Amino acid sequence: MNYTIANIRVSLPDACTGAHFTRALQPFRTAEPGPADLTLEIVSRLPDMPGYRELYRFDFTDADADCRFGRDEAGYLLEIAPRDGSAPARFRTAYGSAETASDFTAQHNPALLRFGLWTLYNIAAVGRGAVAFHSSVIRFRDRGVLFLGESGTGKSTHTRLWREHIPGAELLNDDSPIISAGDGIPQVWGSPWSGKTPCYRNEHLPIAAIVRLSQAPHNRIRRLRPIEAIGALLPSAPPAFCRDEQLQDNVCTLLSQVIESVPVYHLECLPDADAARLSCQTVFGE
Template identity: 75%
Template sequence: MNANNRFMNYTIANIRVSLPDACTGEHFTRALRPFLTLGAGPADLALEIVPRIPAEADYRELDIFEFPDADADCRFGTDAAGYLLEMTPRDGSAPARYRMAYGAAAARSDITPGHNPALFRFGVWILFNIAALPLGAVAFHSSVIRYRGRGVLFLGESGTGKSTHTRLWREHIPGAELLNDDSPIIRATDSEALVHGSPWSGKTPCYRNESCPIAAVVRLSQAPHNRIRRLRPIESIGALLPSAPPAFARDERLSDDTCGLLSRLIAQVPVYHLECLPDAAAAQLACRTVFNDATL
């Protein structure tokens, strides 16, 4: 990377992001294209590429986890200079690091074009969430259907059937469409709760720079029957928290911001638990409940 790199501006969930074009890689460039804005103002997040990013002496580990998309091991922590994400590929190649202070608009990375592009996609996802949380937004691990102008988020552990369930909506409920299949952005103020498409959509290429009000959030679990119930507020927090960025859970500021956002969300939006089979009846039951439509 050098000073002659082009920088491209994107608006993701109303948050302005400036990224070095040379680092994006083909897949991420394609995902970002719908979010491209020309002549954008000052960025809420601007990434600078630097030769090396060291940890400070007071570095404190917050989380260690695997990143299978790039066969890498990750460390996320904090020190006097801010938050530090380090991703080390298991093939012995050099780590890629990302650095950002809480509430800052500028971030740095020592990633190079030789790194796996997945390390760039995930690194920017972490930086985006650090920038977004103080602004009342966060990426949320879910699959989102838009129906009648409102969004329904389906949550669950990997393998639960989120993508299968939203596919059943699209196949059996006329007018239902996918907004994002892995990591939409939610925003919640005291007066509204919105879900936005994002450049992170997992294995399904659904990159829509669109948003809508949230009608409901539904946590899925597999069962030999179809049954749905609305959760109480304390249950709702427990159902939603696992879908927020897990690496943030052990940091007081990021955790407080996440809990505040989710509290505003459940004050305005019902949260349900759907025990279900992977069939059309499950999708129809959820739709009838959320939209109060007895015709389905």
């Protein structure tokens, strides 16, 4: 059974059938192949990892689980352990390889498979000039505008205001689109990861601008200098990657390529229509 998932090919054994796996993989069926490929094999047991070193430990609140991300002599491992005491799901990939493996089963929460695929995808893609980026993206005049910010800042609210008050504005993705910089033309891609908003568009667009949001009692926007732009973008890359030198170097290389031709802004704003109009006028000049 094969699924085409964004730029990911996932191969599952015949035993992995039924509503459980369909529910886990359904969002991925509508996205278009892009800058990287990944093949996932479901196995009964992952091999031991000699010399394993944990890099990062964090919460996965969507599935009430704890995550551990680390590496050994051969590759990376993500372990997601549900807090109810059930068996963890583990996801393994070798350095420089697009072939990955997991011991995910039908007893696991489907959210674990989606998040595991997100992590494996980013490891495979970032060395090839692409990465999933935490943001909400508007499509307008056949270009994409990415809105960044900490959780709760109002990314989804701001893109909703675009859709309500700027004719022709549409949502491309509301949580984790893919950005790439191949051929010197930064692009944003729809992806199977769209958070709580089910928006899985089979599209990719040149990036018109990237805007970092912060809440304020006024609406004010300014363009960031390159060193400020890197600082504004890095927090939206996969957080675990900052603990690994090679992954972080790849992220920084990609972001440097993006800001060479894409303007990055900081928008201090209220959650109102004027904020959406201000950002639109700044990016598109009207």
